[in-house]
Amino acid sequence: MWEERDSRVPRQGRRTAGKPRVIIIGAGIGGLSTGCYAQMSGAETRIFERHVLPGGCCTAWSRQDYVFDYCIEWLTGTGRNNDASRVWRELGALDGKTIANFEMFNTVTDEDGxxxxxxxxxxxxxxxxxxxxxxxxxxxxxxxxxxxxxxxxxxxxxxxxxxxxxxxxxxxxxxxxxxxxxxxxxxxxxxxxxxxxxxxxxxxxxxxxxxxxxxxxxxxxxxxxxxxxxxxxLNAGFPQGGSLGLARSVEERYTELGGRVDYRARVERVLVEDDRAIGVELRGGERHFADHVVSACDGVTTIDGLLGGRYTSPKIDKLFTEMMSRPDVLYPGVVSAFVGLNEELDPAARHSTTYLLSDEDSAALPGVLQNSLVVQVRSRYSDGFAPPGKSVMHCTYFSDYDSWKQLRRTDRKAYRARKQEVADFIRAFLERQYPGIGRAIEVMDVASPTTTERYTGVRGGSILGWKSFTPADDVITGLINKDRMRLPGLDGFSMAGQWFGGGSLIRAAASGRFVTQYLCKELGLDFRAWERGGTTPWHPDKLGKLPQLETHRVR
Incomplete structure (x- = not known):
C-alpha cells in the first residue's frame, strides 16, 4: 500500500520494504511509458495527473457527436521490424488497431490554385x-x-x-x-x-x-x-483511435501491469530531504512518499515550480531560460479550428493540404505566423471521429502565444471575439475551396495556444516543444547521456517526456524507456520489457468520456 503521510511525520530511511516505489508526475506519453517500463521491471508505480484524461497534448475532445483529434498527424513506428515499432508494441499502443497509410505526405496549394x-x-x-x-x-x-x-x-x-x-x-x-x-x-x-x-x-x-x-x-x-x-x-501511418486512442491504449497497458493513475491530482511540489526527492505534495496538502520521483510534465514547471529553482545547472538554465524565448529553438503555439460537417466529403479529396495564403488572407487570419493554413479531413484518418454520413475537418496554423495570452488575461470578451474571427475566416475560406460546404457545417470549435496551455500545462501552448536540429538537441543529448536524466545535486529524482527527451511522440515514449533503464541501475532491478501482443479489436468506445473544453462556443 502507498503511504499518505501527514507533513508532521518524518521520513524514515531511504528505501521501503518490498518493491521499490516510484511516483511519476504527469500521465502524458512520457509518464505513461515510464510507468509501463517500471512496472514491467518490478517497481511499484503511481502516476499523478492534473487533468481528467491521459496523454497530455496527445488528446482529443468532443462537440456533439464529433471527436476532435488534436495531436497525431503521423506516428513513427506504425510498421514492423524496427525499434520504434517495438517501443509502441511494448506499450500496447497499437494492439488491435488498424493503421491508415496515405500515399502522400501532403499537398501544397498556392494562392493561384x-x-x-x-x-x-x-x-x-x-x-x-x-x-x-x-x-x-x-x-x-x-x-x-x-x-x-x-x-x-x-x-x-x-x-x-x-x-x-x-x-x-x-x-x-x-x-x-x-x-x-x-x-x-x-x-x-x-x-x-x-x-x-x-x-x-x-x-x-x-x-x-x-x-x-x-x-x-x-x-x-x-x-x-x-x-x-x-x-x-508504411512505418509513419495513423493509428486507429488517433491521439487519445494511443494514450488510452498505453494507459490500459499500464493499469494491466498493476500501475495506478490518479486524475485531478495536481502535484504542487516535490518533497526533498537532505538533497534527495522523497515524494510529492498535492494541491490541498496531501503527501505521498516513494523511493524515487520522476517528473514527466512541463519543463519549466518541473524546474522552477515543483523544485523551486533549487536544483539547476548552466545546462538547465540555458534550456529553460535562454532557449525558451528563442523562436528558432522552440516551436510556436498552434491555433486549431475543427469543423463538423453534416455530409461525407469526396473520398478522392486530398486528406491533407497546406494552403499558401495571399497577403489579404494572411491579414485576415488572427495571429497567423507563416501565411499558410493546413486543412486536413480527419474523418478519413480513423473511424469514430464523425458520426456515420458526416465528416470532420481540422484547420490549423502556427500562431504567436503572447498575443493570445495577453488578450485572454485582459479582455475575455475580445479574446472570444478573436476566436470568432478565426471561425468566420475558416468558414469563408473553406467555402472558396469547397463551394457549398458552408451549408453542411453544423459545429465549429477553435482552440488557441492558451487553450492548450490551460488544459495540458504545456508551456506557451507549444505542443511540439523543442525544434530538432537546433542547439536544444545538444543540451538534451547531454541530459540523456551525460546527466542520465537527472539534476545536479538531487538524488532520487529523474525527468522524462518531451521537454527532457526531445519532441515527437516516439521520443517521448523512448524517454520513458531510457529513464527506467537508468532507474533500474539505481534501484537494483533488472530492466525488462516485452510486447503485449493484444489482438482484441480496438473500438471507439475505448476513448471513454471526452471533455468539452470551452463553455463559450464559436458560431
Whole structure:
C-alpha cells in the first residue's frame, strides 16, 4: 500500500520494504511509458495527473457527436521490424488497431490554385515534380535519389540510451550508419531553405518546406527524407483511435501491469530531504512518499515550480531560460479550428493540404505566423471521429502565444471575439475551396495556444516543444547521456517526456524507456520489457468520456 503521510511525520530511511516505489508526475506519453517500463521491471508505480484524461497534448475532445483529434498527424513506428515499432508494441499502443497509410505526405496549394503533391514513392514523386517543372530536373532528381537511398536505411535508435548500450547494440548501429554516413551527414547539414534556392519554379521553391504541413524553418533535408521513407515503408501511418486512442491504449497497458493513475491530482511540489526527492505534495496538502520521483510534465514547471529553482545547472538554465524565448529553438503555439460537417466529403479529396495564403488572407487570419493554413479531413484518418454520413475537418496554423495570452488575461470578451474571427475566416475560406460546404457545417470549435496551455500545462501552448536540429538537441543529448536524466545535486529524482527527451511522440515514449533503464541501475532491478501482443479489436468506445473544453462556443 502507498503511504499518505501527514507533513508532521518524518521520513524514515531511504528505501521501503518490498518493491521499490516510484511516483511519476504527469500521465502524458512520457509518464505513461515510464510507468509501463517500471512496472514491467518490478517497481511499484503511481502516476499523478492534473487533468481528467491521459496523454497530455496527445488528446482529443468532443462537440456533439464529433471527436476532435488534436495531436497525431503521423506516428513513427506504425510498421514492423524496427525499434520504434517495438517501443509502441511494448506499450500496447497499437494492439488491435488498424493503421491508415496515405500515399502522400501532403499537398501544397498556392494562392493561384497551383498544387504539388509530395508522394512517398520516390518514382511517383519524381515523375510528378518533373511534370510540374521540367526545368528543375536537377534538384528534383537529386532529392528523389536521396529519398530512394533513405528507403534502404532502417535506423530508429529508441531502445537504449548511449551509455547503457551493449557492444552488440553499438555494432548493430554502426552497421547501419557507416555505409550511409556520407548521405546522413550531407542531408543533415543542408538546410531545406538553401536547397529550395535551387528551384526555378516558384511553387516548388515555396512548397518543399511545407512537406510536413507547416514550415519547420530550421530543418535540414534529413528529417524530410527520413520520414517520407518511413511512410513509404508504411512505418509513419495513423493509428486507429488517433491521439487519445494511443494514450488510452498505453494507459490500459499500464493499469494491466498493476500501475495506478490518479486524475485531478495536481502535484504542487516535490518533497526533498537532505538533497534527495522523497515524494510529492498535492494541491490541498496531501503527501505521498516513494523511493524515487520522476517528473514527466512541463519543463519549466518541473524546474522552477515543483523544485523551486533549487536544483539547476548552466545546462538547465540555458534550456529553460535562454532557449525558451528563442523562436528558432522552440516551436510556436498552434491555433486549431475543427469543423463538423453534416455530409461525407469526396473520398478522392486530398486528406491533407497546406494552403499558401495571399497577403489579404494572411491579414485576415488572427495571429497567423507563416501565411499558410493546413486543412486536413480527419474523418478519413480513423473511424469514430464523425458520426456515420458526416465528416470532420481540422484547420490549423502556427500562431504567436503572447498575443493570445495577453488578450485572454485582459479582455475575455475580445479574446472570444478573436476566436470568432478565426471561425468566420475558416468558414469563408473553406467555402472558396469547397463551394457549398458552408451549408453542411453544423459545429465549429477553435482552440488557441492558451487553450492548450490551460488544459495540458504545456508551456506557451507549444505542443511540439523543442525544434530538432537546433542547439536544444545538444543540451538534451547531454541530459540523456551525460546527466542520465537527472539534476545536479538531487538524488532520487529523474525527468522524462518531451521537454527532457526531445519532441515527437516516439521520443517521448523512448524517454520513458531510457529513464527506467537508468532507474533500474539505481534501484537494483533488472530492466525488462516485452510486447503485449493484444489482438482484441480496438473500438471507439475505448476513448471513454471526452471533455468539452470551452463553455463559450464559436458560431
Amino acid at each position: 497551383r498544387s504539388v503533391t509530395f508522394y512517398n514513392d520516390p518514382d511517383r514523386l519524381e515523375a510528378h515534380l518533373l511534370e510540374i517543372s521540367p526545368g528543375d530536373a536537377r534538384p528534383i532528381r537529386a532529392f528523389c535519389r536521396d529519398l530512394r537511398r533513405f528507403t534502404r536505411i532502417n535506423l530508429y535508435p529508441f531502445l537504449t540510451p548511449g551509455p547503457l548500450q551493449s557492444p552488440r547494440e553499438r555494432a548493430a548501429a554502426l552497421r547501419v550508419v557507416l555505409p550511409s554516413f556520407a548521405l546522413l551527414w550531407r542531408t543533415a547539414v543542408t538546410r531545406m531553405e538553401s536547397f529550395c534556392d535551387r528551384f526555378e519554379d516558384p511553387l516548388l521553391r515555396r512548397a518543399f518546406p511545407f512537406i510536413f504541413f507547416q514550415d519547420h524553418e530550421v530543418f535540414p533535408l534529413l528529417p524530410y527524407l527520413f520520414n517520407m521513407a518511413s511512410a513509404f515503408h
